[in-house]
Structures are given as C-alpha cells and as structure tokens.
Amino acid sequence: MTNRIEHPIRIGIVGYGNLGKGVETGLTLHPDMELIGVFTRRNPEDVPSKSPVYRMTDLEQMKDRIDVLVLCGGSATDIPEQAPELQKDFTTVNAYDNHAEIPAHFDIINEVALQNNNVGVIATGWDPGLFSLNRLVAEAVLPKGDTYTFWGSGVSQGHSDAIRRIEGVKLGTQYTIPNETLIEDIKEGKEVAYTKTSSHKRVCYVVAETDADQAAIVESIKTMKDYFVGYETEVHFIDEDEYEKNHTGMPHGGRVIRRGYTDEETMAVYEFGLELGSNPQFTAAVSIAYARAAHRLYQEGNYGAKTVFDIAPAYLSPKTGAELRKELL
Amino acid sequence: MTNRIEHPIRIGIVGYGNLGKGVETGLTLHPDMELIGVFTRRNPEDVPSKSPVYRMTDLEQMKDRIDVLVLCGGSATDIPEQAPELQKDFTTVNAYDNHAEIPAHFDIINEVALQNNNVGVIATGWDPGLFSLNRLVAEAVLPKGDTYTFWGSGVSQGHSDAIRRIEGVKLGTQYTIPNETLIEDIKEGKEVAYTKTSSHKRVCYVVAETDADQAAIVESIKTMKDYFVGYETEVHFIDEDEYEKNHTGMPHGGRVIRRGYTDEETMAVYEFGLELGSNPQFTAAVSIAYARAAHRLYQEGNYGAKTVFDIAPAYLSPKTGAELRKELL
Numbered sequence: 001m002t003n004r005i006e007h008p009i010r011i012g013i014v015g016y017g018n019l020g021k022g023v024e025t026g027l028t029l030h031p032d033m034e035l036i037g038v039f040t041r042r043n044p045e046d047v048p049s050k051s052p053v054y055r056m057t058d059l060e061q062m063k064d065r066i067d068v069l070v071l072c073g074g075s076a077t078d079i080p081e082q083a084p085e086l087q088k089d090f091t092t093v094n095a096y097d098n099h100a101e102i103p104a105h106f107d108i109i110n111e112v113a114l115q116n117n118n119v120g121v122i123a124t125g126w127d128p129g130l131f132s133l134n135r136l137v138a139e140a141v142l143p144k145g146d147t148y149t150f151w152g153s154g155v156s157q158g159h160s161d162a163i164r165r166i167e168g169v170k171l172g173t174q175y176t177i178p179n180e181t182l183i184e185d186i187k188e189g190k191e192v193a194y195t196k197t198s199s200h201k202r203v204c205y206v207v208a209e210t211d212a213d214q215a216a217i218v219e220s221i222k223t224m225k226d227y228f229v230g231y232e233t234e235v236h237f238i239d240e241d242e243y244e245k246n247h248t249g250m251p252h253g254g255r256v257i258r259r260g261y262t263d264e265e266t267m268a269v270y271e272f273g274l275e276l277g278s279n280p281q282f283t284a285a286v287s288i289a290y291a292r293a294a295h296r297l298y299q300e301g302n303y304g305a306k307t308v309f310d311i312a313p314a315y316l317s318p319k320t321g322a323e324l325r326k327e328l329l
Numbered sequence: 330m331t332n333r334i335e336h337p338i339r340i341g342i343v344g345y346g347n348l349g350k351g352v353e354t355g356l357t358l359h360p361d362m363e364l365i366g367v368f369t370r371r372n373p374e375d376v377p378s379k380s381p382v383y384r385m386t387d388l389e390q391m392k393d394r395i396d397v398l399v400l401c402g403g404s405a406t407d408i409p410e411q412a413p414e415l416q417k418d419f420t421t422v423n424a425y426d427n428h429a430e431i432p433a434h435f436d437i438i439n440e441v442a443l444q445n446n447n448v449g450v451i452a453t454g455w456d457p458g459l460f461s462l463n464r465l466v467a468e469a470v471l472p473k474g475d476t477y478t479f480w481g482s483g484v485s486q487g488h489s490d491a492i493r494r495i496e497g498v499k500l501g502t503q504y505t506i507p508n509e510t511l512i513e514d515i516k517e518g519k520e521v522a523y524t525k526t527s528s529h530k531r532v533c534y535v536v537a538e539t540d541a542d543q544a545a546i547v548e549s550i551k552t553m554k555d556y557f558v559g560y561e562t563e564v565h566f567i568d569e570d571e572y573e574k575n576h577t578g579m580p581h582g583g584r585v586i587r588r589g590y591t592d593e594e595t596m597a598v599y600e601f602g603l604e605l606g607s608n609p610q611f612t613a614a615v616s617i618a619y620a621r622a623a624h625r626l627y628q629e630g631n632y633g634a635k636t637v638f639d640i641a642p643a644y645l646s647p648k649t650g651a652e653l654r655k656e657l658l
C-alpha cells in the first residue's frame with residue numbers, strides 16, 4: 001500500500017441534510033481531499049450550500065471527475081434506494097444505520113460493486129461504525145466477558161420527532177441519558193441486570209401550545225410504545241426562548257464497554273467513548289476518513305462491499321506507513 | 330479472506346516470564362488455538378510451567394508443528410536478538426515496546442519476513458498496540474485536534490526496579506497515577522499545559538531495611554533523573570505484610586484522549602481507556618488476537634512485517650465476516 005496520495009481525492013456529496021452539511025464542513029479539514037459538488041434531489045437553487053450544487057441527474061456525466069461519493073441520505077428510505085443504483089458507477093461510502101438490515105445491504109452493495117469493479121464502504125459513522133469496530137476488537141482480545149453499549153448523553157432524533165407529533169406539542173427534544181450507576185457497577189465487577197430499558201433514561205424538553213393540556217402530553221409521552229414505555233422518563237415544560245437557546249443542537253455520544261477476564265478472576269475493562277458536540281458532524285468526520293480508505297482500496301483493485309471490520313486502520317490516515325510507525329505507534 | 334479456521338492455530342511461546350505465562354493462560358480462552366509448547370533459554374526443568382517446555386534449540390526441528398511463535402522476551406535485549414533470528418523460520422508476533430526503536434525493528438523484521446515468506450507482527454499489546462491504533466483512528470477522523478496519552482493508575486516495572494536498586498530499600502513498587510484534573514480540563518475544552526511531568530504523578534510504596542535511613546531513601550527517589558525529577562512524587566513506607574498483601578500485583582491501564590473539533594468551534598472528544606487487573610495478561614491477550622491475524626495473513630500470502638495499523642480488525646476475530654456483520658456491526 002502506498003499511503004501518499006498524489007492528487008486530492010475528489011469527493012461528491014449525495015444529499016444535503018445534516019450529514020451532507022457535516023461532510024462539506026469536514027472536508028475543509030483534509031488537505032488531501034477536494035469537494036467536487038453536492039448532489040440533491042431538490043432544485044439546486046433551494047439547497048443552502050456555498051459549494052457547487054447539482055441535480056442527481058448530473059451525476060452520470062460527472063463520473064470521471066469524482067473518486068468517491070459520500071452518500072448522506074436517510075437510512076430509512078434514501079440509502080436503500082440510492083446506494084445500489086449509485087454503486088454501479090461509483091465508489092461510495094455510507095453511514096447506513098439500520099442495524100437489522102445491514103447484512104442484506106452489504107450483500108446488495110457487494111454484488112453491484114464486484115460487478116462494476118468499485119468499492120462500497122457501508123455503515124460507517126459511530127454506531128454503526130467506530131462502536132462496531134471497538135465491539136469487535138474488545139471481544140477478540142477478551143473472549144471471556146460481556147460487551148455493553150451505552151448511548152448518550154445526546155439527542156435522539158427519532159424520539160424527538162415522536163414527541164413533536166403529539167397534539168399540543170409545539171417543540172420538543174428528547175435526550176437519551178445512560179445509567180451511570182449501572183456503568184460504575186459494570187466497571188467494578190458487580191453483577192448487573194443490563195436491559196434496554198434499565199440502561200438508559202429519557203429526558204424530554206417540551207414547548208407546549210398555549211392552551212395545551214400538559215398532563216395529557218406527559219401521559220402521551222410516557223405511554224408511547226417502543227419509544228418510552230418501560231424507560232424512566234422525565235418531561236420538562238419550558239418556554240420557546242429557553243428551547244431555542246439550549247435545545248436545538250445535536251450533541252450525542254456514548255460508550256462501548258467490555259468487561260472481560262484475562263484468567264479465572266482477573267478483570268480487564270476495555271472502554272471506548274465519544275462525547276460529540278455535533279452527532280452529524282462527527283458521523284461525517286468518520287465517513288470522510290473511510291472515503292479516503294475506499295479510494296485506496298479502489299486503487300489497489302480491492303473491490304466489493306466493505307465495513308469498518310474489513311479495513312486496516314492505516315488506510316484511514318493520510319500519513320505513510322513509516323510516518324505512522326514513527327509518530328503514533 | 331475466509332474467516333473460519335479449519336484446524337486450531339498452533340502456537341509456540343518463546344520465553345516464559347510474565348508475558349509468556351499470560352499467553353499460556355490466555356490461550357485456554359481461545360478454542361481455535363492450541364499451545365504446542367513453551368521455549369526457553371533456561372533448563373526446561375527450571376521453568377515452572379505445566380505445558381510442555383522445550384529448549385530454544387528444539388525449535389528448529391519443530392518448525393512444521395508450529396503456525397505462530399509469540400515472542401515473550403524482554404524488549405531491552407531479548408526481542409532485538411531473538412526476533413530477527415526466529416523470523417527466518419517462523420511467523421511471529423511480539424509486544425516490543427521500545428517506541429524509539431520500533432521503526433528500525435520494523436525494517437529488520439520486514440526484510441527477514443519477506444525473504445522467508447512469513448509474517449512478523451510487531452509491537453502488539455496495549456502501548457504500543459491498542460493505544461497506537463486509537464491514536465491513529467482518532468487523528469484520521471479528527472484531523473483538527475490534539476491527542477493525549479495518560480498511563481495508569483498502574484505499576485511501572487521500570488520505576489519499581491529503579492527504586493529497588495536504592496540502598497536500604499528491601500521491596501518497592503511504583504504506581505503511575507494520571508492527573509485527573511488535567512483530564513477533566515481537556516474534556517471540558519479548557520486550555521491545558523500537558524507535559525510529561527504535569528500529566529502524571531508517581532506514588533511509591535517502599536519496605537525499608539530495618540536500619541535504613543528513610544529520609545535518605547526519599548531523597549534518592551525524588552532526585553533520580555529521568556525517573557522522578559520533575560514529577561510530583563510521593564513515598565510511603567509500609568511493612569512487608571502490607572506490601573505482600575497489596576502491592577505485588579501488576580495492574581495497569583490508561584487512556585488515549587483526542588480532543589478534536591468538527592468545525593470551527595464544535596468539540597468532539599474521542600476516548601479509549603483500559604483498566605487492567607494484570608498488565609502482562611492483557612498484553613498477552615492482545616498478542617494472541619494478533620497471532621490469529623498473523624496466521625491468516627500468512628495463509629493469504631500477505632508476507633512481511635505488520636503493525637496494528639496494517640491489519641483489518643476482522644482478522645482478529647474467529648467469527649466469519651457474515652457473523653461479525655450480524656452480531657457486532
């Protein structure tokens with residue numbers, strides 16, 4: 001592998017939501033990469049970007065000017081539709097996060113990528129992504145043990161959307177908060193009952209409509225199946241000013257902890273954690289590093305679908321092997 | 330890459346100190362690996378292992394019965410002498426931790442490995458090793474930022490040896506303790522003055538000889554250049570019972586923290602941490618996972634020296650790619 005890039009890696013961004021914006025911003029931090037343009041399903045004039053914005057239909061004729069497309073559509077419907085189609089002509093990276101569907105998505109992208117001699121790196125980001133990588137390393141090194149994933153403190157987009165759909169709710173944000181007592185108990189070697197609902201609590205900040213029934217809103221939130229039932233849930237009513245000031249960001253993060261044993265009784269705690277001021281910007285940051293890797297795999301003719309599991313760490317860095325050994329080993 | 334191993338990977342352990350014992354113990358946790366024997370420079374009868382123990386000179390005739398040698402000698406002199414020699418006939422893994430000499434060691438092993446069509450994975454363990462891996466990933470994902478490494482709380486073998494050489498010291502253990510205030514400041518985005526000496530303090534537990542001059546011992550410790558000068562250093566005198574009860578273990582650990590920015594002002598904190606009941610056992614655990622990777626690289630004909638930077642995470646796990654995607658992504 002030659003680590004040194006001769007000319008900047010030319011990137012196209014597909015979809016300009018939070019993640020797309022994050023990739024645009026993030027690329028400015030990587031001198032070995034260059035943004036060719038943003039591609040959108042909307043009218044380019046309606047997309048508030050300072051970069052060149054093109055229609056999706058322009059992509060085909062720009063094929064030779066782009067090394068890697070970073071797919072920034074939503075995981076619910078955009079990625080399943082767009083990724084297999086774009087994979088025909090491009091090396092791609094996505095942050096697809098529908099965990100249950102990842103194996104099938106891998107197979108689809110793998111087939112198209114192998115047929116067309118390109119590379120598709122799927123499910124980058126932090127979870128899936130860096131969290132997955134750490135779950136793997138932790139388990140491989142400490143086969144005897146248990147892995148725990150905690151999310152937060154951070155904003156859950158899905159849960160925030162859900163509370164905003166309740167009658168009488170004008171604005172709302174939901175924070176997922178990990179159970180710190182449980183985390184301490186794990187690290188201290190205590191026996192723990194880790195369940196989906198015991199491991200996190202849910203804290204909601206709601207701006208109610210003027211005449212709304214606040215008790216009814218609380219009731220609607222706490223009884224919402226799949227989202228809140230079973231969780232310790234707090235609801236705080238605040239005014240619009242406070243909401244705009246304190247609850248419009250997208251912070252997130254979390255921890256992967258493996259408590260393992262290196263012999264019958266000797267404990268080893270492996271922990272990976274992130275505290276992110278901006279979830280989409282960090283997800284973008286990871287996707288950008290994997291875009292660099294995708295381009296190198298492509299240059300080596302190592303085609304097909306890949307995940308964070310399949311990519312040697314050195315491919316993520318612009319530094320040469322010798323530089324990495326000298327500076328970081 | 331086929332992830333599934335047909336027959337157990339056959340391991341030889343070279344050198345039976347703390348690390349060698351750790352590999353012997355650790356291998357019992359890996360059903361896809363098998364210990365062929367321990368190889369020592371001492372008289373095999375003097376080596377307190379329940380596994381088959383052989384002389385180093387027996388290695389050559391056992392070549393075909395061993396897939397990977399895990400080299401467990403000391404970094405100061407054993408590895409530089411033994412590794413290039415053994416690399417001629419074997420795929421090897423080591424935990425060489427002389428950071429300044431790693432680039433040269435890589436080049437030596439690389440040359441021998443390429444000449445003899447085998448694989449040499451160097452500098453595994455936790456630092457170098459998993460810490461290095463995280464320094465690389467953190468920097469590649471967050472190019473704008475700073476990386477900080479903290480060690481401890483844990484026993485430093487080198488510093489403990491140094492205090493034990495002081496006149497009047499019967500027994501002694503030195504703990505390296507990270508500066509938690511500095512760590513908090515880093516995570517909170519404050520400006521910090523991180524230097525080698527401000528980032529850790531050193532706490533010594535000493536059993537003095539009966540008539541020893543304790544003040545002189547303290548003085549000798551605190552004025553020891555390279556080891557203690559400049560550090561906040563505490564010396565506690567204890568009796569032999571307490572020493573045997575509380576200070577003969579080899580716990581260690583530490584953290585790699587990168588404080589990065591995903592745009593002009595938005596912070597992202599990336600943290601990797603280990604809390605190890607046994608430093609050598611965990612170092613062994615990492616070496617074992619990389620021994621699995623080394624064997625697979627060998628099977629693929631991907632010869633030469635490798636570091637943790639060059640090895641895709643999937644190679645560390647006994648699971649297939651499909652299993653990993655389904656269970657851990």
Ligand SMILES: NC(=O)c1ccc[n+]([C@@H]2O[C@H](COP(=O)([O-])OP(=O)(O)OC[C@H]3O[C@@H](n4cnc5c(N)ncnc54)[C@H](OP(=O)(O)O)[C@@H]3O)[C@@H](O)[C@H]2O)c1
Pocket residue numbers: 014015016017018019020039040041042072073074075076078095096097098123124125126127128129279280283
């Ligand atoms: N792996 C991880 O760790 C991780 C972490 C966070 C998020 N993610 C994934 O990243 C995906 C994208 O997240 P996101 O926050 O960027 O989603 P988003 O803001 O909803 O954007 C998704 C798409 O919607 C369209 N869009 C955006 N703003 C629009 C507007 N004002 N009007 C009409 N259409 C608009 C854009 O496509 P067009 O430009 O084509 O219209 C955009 O690509 C999520 O679905 C999630 O699955 C993964």
Ligand SMILES: NC(=O)c1ccc[n+]([C@@H]2O[C@H](COP(=O)([O-])OP(=O)(O)OC[C@H]3O[C@@H](n4cnc5c(N)ncnc54)[C@H](OP(=O)(O)O)[C@@H]3O)[C@@H](O)[C@H]2O)c1
Pocket residue numbers: 343344345346347348349368369370371401402403404405407424425426427452453454455456457458608609612
């Ligand atoms: N990368 C990392 O994160 C990391 C972490 C910790 C340690 N390490 C490295 O691991 C290396 C090995 O550490 P270690 O704690 O295993 O060192 P150790 O206990 O001093 O053993 C080193 C060698 O000394 C010989 N030996 C051991 N006990 C002996 C005894 N009672 N009498 C005579 N010889 C004896 C053994 O070789 P024979 O059997 O051939 O005599 C053994 O291989 C260290 O030098 C360090 O560099 C790396």
